[in-house]
Amino acid sequence: MIRAVPSRRNSIADDLRRQITAGDLKPGERLPSEAQLAAHYTVSTPTLRNALALLQGEGLLEKIHGSGNFVRHPRRRTTYTGGRPSAWTTPSVPLRSTVHARHLRAHGPLTTLLNVAPGTSLTEVLCITHEDRTPHSLSRIYIPRHLMPANLLAPADIATHLTELRPPLAEVRETARSRLPTHEEANTLRISASLAVLSITRVAIDTTGRVVEAALLIYPGDRADALFITQYPTEEKTPRS
Known part of the structure; x- marks a missing residue:
């Protein structure tokens, strides 16, 4: 049986999602810069941004232009x-x-x-x-x-x-x-x-x-x-x- 290997984008998103869920990354906390994250995960900047986009789409991260990526506070429905x-x-x-x-x-x-x-x-x-x-x-x-x-x-x-x-x-x-x-x-x-x-x-x-x-x-x-x-x-x- 051949198992699919997770893409680097998904692996990075999984790791950051786990940190947010565990409370290691707290609401309102700013993530390291995209360049720093790309270097940490040894991926290109576009791959890193694709991973962040997954979490932004899930409502876990918020990107504020000129300021960076932040862990979102839970929004009131x-x-x-x-x-x-x-x-x-x-x-x-x-x-x-x-x-x-x-x-x-x-x-x-x-x-x-x-x-x-x-x-x-x-x-x-x-x-x-x-x-x-x-x-x-x-x-x-x-x-x-x-x-x-x-x-x-x-x-x-x-x-x-x-x-x-x-x-x-x-x-x-x-x-x-x-x-x-x-x-x-x-x-x-x-x-x-x-x-x-x-x-x-x-x-x-x-x-x-x-x-x-x-x-x-x-x-x-x-x-x-x-x-x-x-x-x-x-x-x-x-x-x-």
Whole structure:
């Protein structure tokens, strides 16, 4: 029987994984430089980086450009509950948020997503949540500008505003899928390009068929769950006489 010989990449990843699991490498600790690690394991720098990429994809290491590779602290998991406009997550411990808004003209996929003509004035709200100093999730919320009051930025306040619109809301459509992050998303969230993200596209529609909000939500797969509950009506049985 011929046994497969582990690749140097996998052997290095196994050794570092063992050290992290055993506590020899502690959360927040910076690893030696890539050059030092490559020399220690007697491999080329590309092979060493491939090994580190495996652990980054597993969420065990975090690479901070200009600083090095660090053992990651365990991330709090959040649960996306959905089913309403501007729904956020329900973390076990509150996360800090940074919010920025800008005005732009609808173009490309946004015209289809919001069912508006090219050039329609929109408000984009960018929200990034943080756990301590580490980015935790990313969302971009788009609302037709004439429906967006000035200085209304917090996702919870936006949700309240949308439920008070007239005509009232009729439905919220949500599409969830797992995919690899874009280069911009990986940089913003400081995650490996090989770590899958949970991508949710949410569209809120009023009773006239008008789209009043579209949101693009990105959660790294190692710290997010999605919960969807379907409730069925129950019929009360009439007792037999």
